[in-house]
Amino acid sequence: MDKLNTALFLAYKAIVRGNIGTTILTISVMVLAFVNLLFLSSILLGLVNTMNRQGVDNLYANIVIEPDSEDKMISNASRVMTTVNGVPGVIGSSRHYKIGGFFTFDRNKNNQEVKSGQYSVISIDPNKEKKITNINKSIVYGNYLEENDRNKIVIGKDLAGGKSGSFEKDSLGGINVGEEVTVSFENGVTRVYEVKGIFNSKFVQSDKAAFITNDEMESILGIANAAHEIIVKTEDGVAESYYLEKFSSMGIKEDIYPWTDYMGMTESFSKSFTLIRTLLSAIALLVAGITIYIVIYINVLNNKKQIGILRAIGIDKKIIIISYTVQALFYAISGIVIGLVALNLILVPYFQVHPLEFPVGDVHLEIVQTELVLSAVSLTIAGFISGFLPTRQITNKTILDSIWG
Amino acid sequence: MSIIKIDNLKRTYGTKVLTYALKGVTFEVSGGDFLIIMGKSGSGKSTLLHQLGLLDTPTSGEIFIKNENTKDLSEKKKTIFRLEKLGYIFQEYAILPELTALENVYLPLMVSSNNGKKDFKKTAMEMLKLVGLEHRFDHYSNELSGGEQQRVAIARALVNNPEVLFADEPCANLDTQASKNILDLLKGLNKKLGQTIIMVSHEPEDKKYADRILWLEDGLIVKDERVK
Numbered sequence: 001m002d003k004l005n006t007a008l009f010l011a012y013k014a015i016v017r018g019n020i021g022t023t024i025l026t027i028s029v030m031v032l033a034f035v036n037l038l039f040l041s042s043i044l045l046g047l048v049n050t051m052n053r054q055g056v057d058n059l060y061a062n063i064v065i066e067p068d069s070e071d072k073m074i075s076n077a078s079r080v081m082t083t084v085n086g087v088p089g090v091i092g093s094s095r096h097y098k099i100g101g102f103f104t105f106d107r108n109k110n111n112q113e114v115k116s117g118q119y120s121v122i123s124i125d126p127n128k129e130k131k132i133t134n135i136n137k138s139i140v141y142g143n144y145l146e147e148n149d150r151n152k153i154v155i156g157k158d159l160a161g162g163k164s165g166s167f168e169k170d171s172l173g174g175i176n177v178g179e180e181v182t183v184s185f186e187n188g189v190t191r192v193y194e195v196k197g198i199f200n201s202k203f204v205q206s207d208k209a210a211f212i213t214n215d216e217m218e219s220i221l222g223i224a225n226a227a228h229e230i231i232v233k234t235e236d237g238v239a240e241s242y243y244l245e246k247f248s249s250m251g252i253k254e255d256i257y258p259w260t261d262y263m264g265m266t267e268s269f270s271k272s273f274t275l276i277r278t279l280l281s282a283i284a285l286l287v288a289g290i291t292i293y294i295v296i297y298i299n300v301l302n303n304k305k306q307i308g309i310l311r312a313i314g315i316d317k318k319i320i321i322i323s324y325t326v327q328a329l330f331y332a333i334s335g336i337v338i339g340l341v342a343l344n345l346i347l348v349p350y351f352q353v354h355p356l357e358f359p360v361g362d363v364h365l366e367i368v369q370t371e372l373v374l375s376a377v378s379l380t381i382a383g384f385i386s387g388f389l390p391t392r393q394i395t396n397k398t399i400l401d402s403i404w405g
Numbered sequence: 406m407s408i409i410k411i412d413n414l415k416r417t418y419g420t421k422v423l424t425y426a427l428k429g430v431t432f433e434v435s436g437g438d439f440l441i442i443m444g445k446s447g448s449g450k451s452t453l454l455h456q457l458g459l460l461d462t463p464t465s466g467e468i469f470i471k472n473e474n475t476k477d478l479s480e481k482k483k484t485i486f487r488l489e490k491l492g493y494i495f496q497e498y499a500i501l502p503e504l505t506a507l508e509n510v511y512l513p514l515m516v517s518s519n520n521g522k523k524d525f526k527k528t529a530m531e532m533l534k535l536v537g538l539e540h541r542f543d544h545y546s547n548e549l550s551g552g553e554q555q556r557v558a559i560a561r562a563l564v565n566n567p568e569v570l571f572a573d574e575p576c577a578n579l580d581t582q583a584s585k586n587i588l589d590l591l592k593g594l595n596k597k598l599g600q601t602i603i604m605v606s607h608e609p610e611d612k613k614y615a616d617r618i619l620w621l622e623d624g625l626i627v628k629d630e631r632v633k
Contacts, residue, residue, distance in 0.1 A: 006515045017503035017545070309499045312460055313513055313561065314488020316481070399460045403499075 006315070007322035014303075014327055022299070023331075029295050030335020030379070033288035035342060037375045038367060040284070041277045046351075046366040047358060048273050051266040052259075054203035054361045057134045060259040061094075061231035062240055065247070068255050077227040080252060087246050089235045092131040095227035097123040097217040101183040101210070103159070105172040115173040119159050120209045121183065123217030132233045135199055135211060142177030142197035149213050153181065153193035156207035157200040170208075183210075189220045202361040205265075230254075266360070281371070289382035296328045296386035300394060307394050308402025317395040325387035332383025336376045343367065407433040408568055408601055409457065414466035416452050416624075426452040428624035429466070434569070439595040440603045441611060444621035450605040451573055453621065457603060458493045458571045459483050471568055488517055492562030494572040498554030500546050500561070506533060506553075507542040510560045517565050532560040536590055552583030559590065563600070570594075572604040576611075588614050 015023065056062060065084070067074045074080060077095045084093050104116040126145040130136045135154070136144040145154055155175070162174020175181060177195050184190040193212070201207055218224050234243055240258035247256050260267065300307075303324075310320050348365045355362035394402060416427040426449045434440055442450045455461040457468060459475060468475045470490065478486060487493070500509045507529050514525035533539060536556040546554055555575055562570055572591065576584035592614045594600045604611075612618055612632065620628035 002516050006512070009515065010512075013503045013508070305499075306501055309495070309501065311484070312458075312487065312493055312495075312499070314484055314486075314491075314565075315512070315516060316484055319516065398462075400455060403495075 003316060003319050004322065007319045008326060010310075010319070010323040011326035011330065014323070015330055026295050026299065026331045027334045027338065029291055030331050030383075031339045031342060033284075033291050034336050034339030034375060034379055035347070037281065037284045037288055037379070038339075038343060038372065039347070039365070041281050041371065042365040042367045043356065043363060044273045044277045044280075045368065046356075046363040047360070048266075048270045049366050050358065050361040050363050051269060052263060054201065055205070055263045055266060056259050058138075058201045058203045058206040059133070059231075060262045061132050061233040062259055063232040063234065063243055063247070064257045064259065064262060065230040065232065065252065066255045066257065067228070068253060073223070073226045073228060074230060074254055075226050077230060078225055080227075080230055080254065083250050083252060084230070084232050084243075084247055087243065087250070089238050089243070091233040091235060092128060093230050093232045094125060094128045094132040095214065095230045097214065097221065097226075098228045099123075099217070099221070100186045103172060103210070104182040104184070105175050105179070106182075107173075107175075107179065113173070115161070115171070115175075117159075117170055117172070121153075121185070121212060121217075122209055123212050123214045125214050132231055134201060135206070138199040138201040139197045140200045142195065144197055144199075145211060145213055147213065148215070149196065150216050150219070151191065151193055152196040152216075153183070153210050153212050154197040154199055155181075155195060155210040157198060158204060158207040159210060160195070160198045185220055187221065191216075191220065202357075202359075204359045281375075285375070285378050285382075288379060289385075292328075292332060292379070292382045293386040293389075296324075296331065296383070297390040299327070300324055300387075300390040304394055304402050307391070308399050308404075311395065311399045311402065317392075320395055321388060321391045324391035325384060328383045328387025329380065332379050332386075336379055340372075340376075406436055408436040408438075408471060409434040409603075410467075410469040410472075411457070412467045412469075414453070414456060414468065415464045416449075416456060416461070417464045425624050427456070427463070427466075430621075430624070430626055431466075432619060432626060432629065434601065434603060436568075436601050437595070437599040438601055438603075439592065439614060439616045440601075440619065441615040441617075442603065442605045442619045442621060443607060443609075443612070446607065448621040449624040450607070450621050452624075454571055454573050454603065454605050457569075458491055459487050460493070485518075488513055489565050490568045492565070492567035492570040494555070494558050494562050494570070494575045496574040496577045498546065498551060498558060498578070500554055500557050502546045505543045505545055506538060506549065506557045506560075509557050510564050513561060513565050529560070529564060532564045533557070535563070535594075536560045550583070551579050552586055555579065555583075555587055556590065559587070559594075563594065567600075569601045569603060572602065574605050574607070576606075576608070584608075 065080060081093045081095060084090055099121055100118060101121040102118050104114060106114045126147055145152060159171055160175050161168055161171025175195055177198060179195055180192050181195060182190060182192050244256050244258065307320055351365045355364050410433045412431050414427055414430045418424040418426060430453060442453060444450050456463045510532050511525045511529035514528060530542065533542060536559050538553060538556050541549060541553060576587050579587060588611060591602055595602050615632050618630040618632060619626055
């Protein structure tokens with residue numbers, strides 16, 4: 001107990017009476033090491049989560065019901081929707097028709113500057129869709145669809161063009177609200193639509209699509225109460241697999257998929273980013289560990305003479321090692337605490353207000369608690385080793401080497 | 406009665422080219438003596454003191470302190486020996502800058518088994534009073550003169566009631582007056598408390614403080630002089 005008290009006393013005095021500039025610098029290095037450990041990793045995680053969230057919020061919701069392999073459409077869609085909407089935890093469902101269309105836009109109607117391209121047309125029940133996806137909230141020009149809209153279309157920013165989109169060359173070259181676009185559907189029907197609204201979901205997969213009402217689509221296809229897909233929104237916190245089983249047990253014969261099955265591209269991004277995050281974290285940890293080691297090692301080396309004096313007056317090696325290890329832990333833990341404050345009170349709120357803009361959406365810093373704990377523990381261990389090893393090395397020298405060497 | 410006995414003590418340095426710092430030194434020191442080891446620079450004075458203070462390990466030979474052969478002591482026991490039985494004063498003011506004068510002095514008491522449940526702060530205060538620093542308890546090294554720092558080092562060396570106090574040219578970095586004060590203090594401790602002191606010096610004027618002078622030359626004792 002005397003030894004521990006003495007070690008803590010020496011550590012306390014060294015910190016309190018140490019050079020304030022050196023202390024601030026050492027703790028700053030620890031803060032940077034800790035933040036660096038989490039920062040890039042958190043951005044990549046934010047990117048992955050944004051991609052996933054965008055897919056759920058704009059295209060697929062949580063669960064997608066498709067016709068089984070023998071059918072091209074879900075017949076009696078209202079029955080399926082009534083069934084799934086009755087399951088506790090289901091927020092709502094929406095049926096979609098999805099069909100390809102060849103878009104032609106001739107602004108001056110003189111065949112001089114015709115822009116055209118093949119795009120996906122999705123039909124929706126506008127009011128039901130509001131509960132399921134965020135397209136209605138993403139309108140940046142004009143208005144969202146209404147239930148009785150016919151010959152009206154809302155199109156994505158990347159399809160419209162001229163709105164700083166990501167695929168300007170493949171767009172309609174800057175079509176505006178109120179202008180007309182001709183759409184030739186796969187089944188041979190051609191219609192002229194007035195652009196009612198342009199949306200920017202910041203998700204490239206939906207921003208290259210166009211939306212019309214289900215009534216309009218049914219008049220094109222000549223069918224009713226059917227769907228190419230029904231998307232189902234569920235409450236957070238319950239795994240999609242639960243609903244998959246539940247829906248099947250309630251007699252839904254159609255194919256049922258979780259949203260993740262539709263995020264092929266983002267899934268591969270996600271996997272790669274996870275690998276990159278792991279590698280970056282490992283490298284950052286190594287760099288942080290080496291940095292801390294060097295900083296503490298220099299501190300211990302600067303105090304070599306004092307270590308020699310302490311040994312000369314009969315202070316046990318263990319006391320000296322504990323004292324310097326406690327000092328190193330103090331620097332590491334201070335760095336972690338300040339780093340946590342910086343992350344949670346400065347960086348995370350900053351990126352919340354000023355998100356990074358990616359083609360998949362706005363990316364915020366997303367910190368996983370387990371990663372945070374892991375980083376804090378790793379740095380604490382690095383601090384411990386950085387205090388322990390150099391002090392042990394110096395206390396293993398002869399006393400005279402420590403004092404004069 | 407001899408408190409220290411040294412038998413054929415040798416210390417060499419280097420591996421390929423050997424430097425013989427001590428070539429076989431034998432002598433005894435009686436309790437209560439004020440012994441000064443004198444000699445030219447490089448004669449082996451400090452090396453000898455380092456061996457006696459257990460700061461270094463001799464190449465061969467034996468050192469008995471209070472009949473205990475220090476050769477048989479483990480590293481841990483040597484540490485305890487340094488803490489509780491020996492006091493050491495360095496040429497430079499080897500006090501810890503982050504501790505006050507009082508803290509520097511009571512530090513050895515914090516870990517010493519000698520302290521029992523005694524109030525070590527009170528003991529340290531008494532020790533600082535003894536060396537004339539009752540007005541400097543809470544001062545740090547940068548607030549003390551060289552002479553005062555050396556007094557703190559003396560108080561720290563004495564605080565565990567050591568059998569022997571070693572002083573390695575304690576006045577080398579002090580002015581004449583401060584040197585005199587330190588040597589008067591050491592002599593006073595020797596006379597009043599019967600403290601055994603072994604000091605290294607190359608100043609001829611210091612001879613007057615000694616009961617006995619050992620003259621070293623090239624690692625050997627060339628003269629053992631008892632001063633009247």
